[in-house]
């Protein structure tokens with residue numbers, strides 16, 4: 001699939017890397033594969049539930065038909081297979097879709113149950129055959145179509161179920177001594193159903209993977225800064241809004257940091273814009289290293305300014321983090337001969353340290369951090385200044 005505007009996406013995006021490297025064997029890199037697993041289950045869960053209920057209903061209808069048409073020596077084992085094996089297997093899969101721990105393994109559980117159902121139908125055909133009852137084998141074609149297109153199984157699971165059911169049918173008919181011409185015809189039709197199913201299922205899964213990557217890229221485009229891969233300002237504001245409310249509810253302190261690269265215009269003028277871009281990426285890398293707890297976040301505020309939020313952090317800890325950041329950037333040892341602050345690229349940091357209150361908007365923290373940053377610049381740059389809110 002050709003996607004437009006890929007140059008705007010952060011080039012380190014895992015979605016972009018996967019898109020460029022491709023996935024011909026329907027396999028992503030490990031992390032991406034796990035994310036796709038969750039996405040696929042989310043997208044198909046409701047459909048799978050309905051498909052299973054429809055399958056249970058149809059199986060019930062077939063059982064009714066069997067009860068009305070079959071002699072008792074065939075009817076009893078056949079109805080038992082339908083209602084005692086196939087329907088419970090379908091219901092077991094349906095039940096597992098409501099349990100988070102089991103949903104993670106839906107392909108495995110669904111595949112296992114589908115295979116048991118497929119073998120159950122082979123056993124039904126075999127039972128009818130053993131009693132010379134003319135039950136059409138074509139029911140197996142319906143089962144195979146169900147595996148590939150309704151059960152929510154992905155290519156591998158559906159193909160394993162489809163082809164094992166085919167082999168089971170072939171073995172059963174060989175055991176029952178079916179004439180070769182009839183067997184060849186039946187197997188040919190069953191194999192054709194499997195080939196059509198496998199190819200269709202492959203393309204469906206391929207398209208689903210493409211959609212997943214396209215959505216990921218779109219999200220990266222909307223939320224991430226194309227140069228540094230950090231969140232962009234809009235995403236940061238949205239995120240802060242939520243963290244702010246949570247901190248206000250729990251009455252825990254947050255620290256908002258404004259971070260500015262010192263004399264960056266001079267750096268650009270001296271080394272050129274692309275060297276400036278590289279320097280910004282490296283600074284961003286240091287910042288990202290220090291916001292790794294789940295509720296901490298750093299973002300590119302715009303230009304050579306960054307912003308970060310640290311949730312439920314002590315004043316001592318945030319002072320240490322700020323010092324680590326300052327030292328971390330200094331220790332990148334990116335020469336900056338035009339800087340009045342040092343011989344290397346450095347940052348100034350303004351920290352707002354406060355416990356949010358419901359009536360105070362989160363912009364207040366950014367304003368306070370800005371004031372602190374101004375002071376850090378005034379005091380000679382390459383340093384951090386912390387301001388507490390006095391309400």
Ligand SMILES: Nc1nc2c(ncn2[C@@H]2O[C@H](COP(=O)(O)OP(=O)(O)OP(=O)(O)O)[C@@H](O)[C@H]2O)c(=O)[nH]1
Nearest residue numbers: 260261262263264265266268273274276277303304
């Ligand atoms: N290379 C590069 N430069 C950028 C980017 N965004 C903004 N800039 C540059 O960053 C510079 C910011 O300059 P100023 O706002 O004057 O700040 P400064 O030179 O860092 O001065 P102080 O902040 O006072 O230390 C400008 O030259 C912008 O062109 C970018 O994405 N890449």
